[in-house]
Structures are given as C-alpha cells and as structure tokens.
Amino acid sequence: MNHDSFFVGWRGRSVSGFLIGVCILAFVLFGGLALAIGSAVNDPGGGDFAGDKDLTGVVVAEPYPLLVLDPDATHPNGHAVLMSGGGKHGVEALAAALSGKRARATGAGFKRGSIDMLLVDTIAGAEGPTSAPAMEPLGTWRLTGEICDGKCVSGVMRPGDGLAHKACANVCISGGVPPVLVTTAPVEGAGFLLMGDRNGHALPDSFRDHTGLPQRMDGSVRRIADVLIFQTDVDAAVTP
C-alpha cells in the first residue's frame, strides 16, 4: 500500500496539502467569526466613570441611600445622588446613622443619563443647614422595564443589564446596592426610577426572580429632589 496516505503521528511526516488547506480555511473562518461575533455586541450604553467626587448634602436612608445636594440653578429642587459602597456592598448602615442629617461623602462618581451614583469612600456628618428634601407624590403608575442594580447599570460594568448580568445584579442588590427600574419609556422625563417596596423600604428578597428581565409592575411614584422613587409590590410583577 502507499503508506504516505496513512498518517502515523510519531513518524513526524509533514502534513498534506489537504490539511494545510483545511487549516487555512479554519484560520479564515476563525478570524471571520471573531470579527463578526465581536462586532455584533449589544450597545452597553454610555455609563462611565465621572471622576472622584467630594459632595455635601442631606442623607435619605430609605428605601436606599441617597445624598440630596443643595438646590442650584440647574437643580432647583436639589440633586439626588445614589450611594453605594465598594464592591457589591451598600452603605445602608452608614446612611441610617446619618438619615435626615447633613453629611459629606467622598468617592468615585459614575454617571449614565440621569443616574448619578457615588461609590462611597468616606461619609461623615457635616456642618450646615439641614432641610428636608422636597418630596412630591406623582400618583399611581403601571411601568414596564428591567430591574437592575444601580451601580452596574450606571457604568461600573458595561453591560450592566440583561439576563447575562442577572446573577450579578442579584448579588449587588442583596449586598445593599440600590436597585433601579430602567423603564422602556421615560417617566416624567426620567429613564430610571429608584425602587422600594410599597411602604418605601428596601425590596424583599423575592426581587431576585424579577431582575434582568422585562417586567410590568403597578405602584406609586414619588419624587425626592430630582430622583423618582417607584414603590411597588415586586412579587406582583409580571412578564409583559
């Protein structure tokens, strides 16, 4: 027989032209698929690091920590900044101790659209006027959107939403990171709402089944400074 047609690995024979062709084809295919799949990713949005921050305002502890900055020309009712800790940790305990008081917080800022997130490095009571932030009830709403953790979706991760990110969102929110509802259509001009339960407290653990998916929920909306808060029974959320 013609032994050249039978491959024996330890003989160290050079590979055939056929195999060289197969390899070249595989390389072209591999490179082409990498280019095609790699360029077909979803747009993760424009959330990004917004610089180191040193902010002073009034702390709102519930449903999740907010720092409401003093009113200015751009924000006549004040500007609310969501607060979270490092990693997948919240700052609920620190915020609870300073609830309703004036505080100074430093840390890394992240911004995506109207979401302002501060990853708190330090926070302590501060001197100055303490006035309750403006609060305005906006009635009952039926909203559709995705429950995300406010930290990842604001640009700490890109993408910070979607099913692939669901478990991460659960770990973040369970750790105390404020959850937000990213709505399919703007609500009173805002694309996201901070979430809480019907009584304005943190969400129950059952929120975990509803993250990362389009969900429809009924609840009441109120505005604190310039941030909307959606108080809902998350267990009643349904897939639209």
Place this chain on the structure above:
Amino acid sequence: MSARYVPIGWNTSKLVYDAVLLAAIVLYIGVFLWLAPRFQHVTLPLDDYSARMAAFGSCAFLLLTMILCIGPAARLDPRFLPLLYNRRHFGVMTCAVALTHANAALDWYFSYSPLDPFVALLSGNTSFGRAHGFPFEVFGIFALLVLVLLAATSHDFWLKFLTPPVWKALHMGLYAGYTSVVLHVAFGALQTSRNPLLAVVMMLCVLLVGTLHVAASRRPDDPVVRPPWVVAGTVASIPEGRAIVVPVSGAEPVAIFRHEGHLSAVTNLCAHQNGPLGEGAVVDGCITCPWHGFQYRLADGCAPAPYTEKLATFRLRLEGDTVLLNPTPNPPGTFVEPLPIVMVGPDPTNSGPSDKGGRVKPDHDAGERGA
C-alpha cells in the same frame, strides 16, 4: 508507544499541531478583543472583563464544536486523521480557554460581595422555576466540570488506570458537556443578544456536529454474522495492507488484515484508547492504529517489545475466495498462524508471512504517552 509515562511526550506532529491550535486561539482572541471593537456600533465599548468573557466563551464553544467534528470527519475521510491524532491536546487547550472565560465571570460578576465568590455563583440566580431567566450558569458550571475532568484524565496514566473501556465511556461525557454549553449559551447570551448572528452561528455549529455524526454512522457495514464460523467477506474485499471490519453480534467488531499474502484477525479495538484498528493499516509489518499509531504484531496481537499491550486474536479459514471467521476471541496475545491466501495463478503480493513487527521508531519511546 512507550513502556513508561512522562508528563507530555512531544514529537514533530504534536508540536506542529499544538502550534497551529495555539495560533488559531490567539488569532480569535486577538481579533475579538482588538480588531472587532473598531466595528462595533456602541456608545461606549464593553468593559474589559465583559469583553474577555464573550471572547473566551465564544472561542471555547467553537473549539468544542471542532473537537466533536474531528471524529466523524476522520471516519468519513481519512485525510482528517492527523487532526484526530493529538485531539487530547485540543481538549486540554479548550479547557484552558473555557476556564479563562469562567474566571473572568467569577472575578467580575461574583467577587467583591459579602459572599464567597463560589457561594455567590451558586446562589446569585435561583429562578429555577422560570424558563426565561433560568440560571444558565449551572449549565456552564456542569460543562466546565466535564471539561476539567476530561482534561485531568486525558493522560495515558488514567487510561491505563481506568482501563480503555471505562476511560472511553468517561470521555464520551464530552457530548453531555457540549449539550450543556449549548444550553448555557441558549439560556444566557442568546436571551440578551439583540443581534441574531450568535444564534445563527450556534445553530450552524450544532447542525454541523449532528450532520457529521449521522453521516459517519450511516457508512455501510458488512452484514452481522453469528458464531461459530461465519462468513466475514471475500479475500478480494480486503485491500493489501488494510482491513475489513466484521461486526459480531453481541461482541466487539473484528478487524481482518491482509498483509503480504496472509490474513490475520484481531479485535477492532486498540488497547490504547479503543481506537478503530480496522481503519488503520499495516505499517512496517505491524497493525497500526489510525488514532495514535499504536502498533501490534499481526500473528499474536502483541505490541513489539518493550511495549506490553495485547489484543485478542481470532481464527480464520478460507473456503475458496470466502473468508470465514470464528468470532470467539482468543486470550489477548494468543499466537495464530497467519492464514495464507491460496491464489490461482501468480500473485505478486503473496510473499509469505511477516513477524518483523519490532521495527518501531526509537523517537516515539515516550511520544505516544503524552497527555
């Protein structure tokens, strides 16, 4: 073949094989991470970890698809056999790529929390009652465990320790691993992707694997025969230096080789990895497995010294041009005189039996034992 184990035994074929494979992986990752972002329609690019997850995850899926295609492709066209030769290194590299994907996910999604990363991984998503939102991570974990198990047991030590049938059955678990990877992607990335390309690529890959396996399994076989003496075929049906494979009811197939005017029968299963000896050839007077070049003497099924592998042999006889086989196996290593082919008229290939099966190249002393 060798009489001792070394961590990895190299030869030219393996070095070339691994170099080409590594180059393909580097090409894929390089294009995905550095070239493709220039063509993305995004507000801001993916973060480094997420990009790495996507690059290494998709790469591992494609590599796994290729691994599963090699076997049936080599059966359909022997020119693919060299790709099968070093498939274990292919598997180990695929496992490394998959581990890089998993490590990026663990580091990014499940670290820096009050929980241990592995606890966070297992408890992060527990929506088992929902199809949409099902914890696709469990499929990835299972597939990764399969890949790690197969990579860890890919060395010939484990082959010997577990015995070839058990080892081969264990490594068939790759099909379960691949299924799990498909589910991991289907319940994860595909649910989020707004571009249908990934779904199309995945379906084509699954279709390719399935089609090749069906095509390879539909090759015409000789009719099933029953013991004791049974018709195995005609002399003319056995090419010089090659074999026919005779299926045996309730037992492993038998390979009948023709070499220099004589016929010899051994089990079709190589003692190394249960490779298909009947698809091999007689090289240097020895039956040579198409998978890794393991060799056996025709007369007694023994690997040439210093190697110790043995095959079961079988008895043959001729009635005219018809080859008859006694499908009851002899104990491995039993000598059976090669059956001379009595031809009417001159036959230039009928030059007597050969037992010169010891001419094994010294450079593969350890080369075939490497993981």
